[in-house]
């Protein structure tokens with residue numbers, strides 16, 4: 001079955017790439033994806049955002065950030081506001097990534113404040129959810145994902161929901177080489193869409209883009225994208241090279257086995 005929603009492939013560079021490396025990447029990726037169908041998003045580190053968005057002007061690559069603070073401005077040493085991200089050309093922001101949740105103690109209620117701020121400022125939020133291995137093994141995947149969605153998106157209107165992307169990233173699949181099988185991922189995606197339908201209504205649930213992330217590679221992108229409820233991919237490690245990120249974006253050209 002063909003996906004009914006726009007496809008979005010997002011690269012998440014995490015704490016990699018200097019300005020020079022970022023600009024070089026954009027120059028190499030641009031010709032590889034000029035004809036490709038999915039929307040191409042790239043989350044650069046703060047320090048390279050301005051250069052990366054400038055280098056991406058006139059291409060189909062949309063640049064965004066990996067985190068932000070929920071306040072408009074203030075005495076928050078080391079933090080970055082949404083308006084500052086917009087100032088350097090960011091169009092979207094990844095919020096609640098599991099590395100933020102696990103290593104920096106971010107809670108869903110903090111993520112919720114950031115989602116509201118990003119929407120208020122016109123920055124598109126990509127909200128990440130996902131269970132740990134322990135939670136999966138104790139049969140809590142659905143409960144955890146449902147809780148993270150409800151709390152992170154609390155108070156969000158149906159209209160606002162249309163501007164949001166969700167990324168399902170099982171924590172055990174991030175950077176481990178262990179991908180959820182397309183079937184495992186599809187099951188959780190379908191569950192999330194069902195849950196969203198119960199809270200925001202079926203129309204909103206049918207419209208929202210839900211991306212999969214966790215050890216996505218050129219070799220598994222196509223099969224993941226063929227699942228009915230997977231509308232895009234959030235790619236970490238494999239987004240660091242223009243060749244591998246380019247082949248993920250062009251997953252439709254991949255040979256079937």
Ligand code: PGA
Pocket residue numbers: 012169173174175176177213214215216234235236237238
């Ligand atoms: P990975 O990371 O593709 O390296 O597993 C995905 C992510 O953390 O967004």
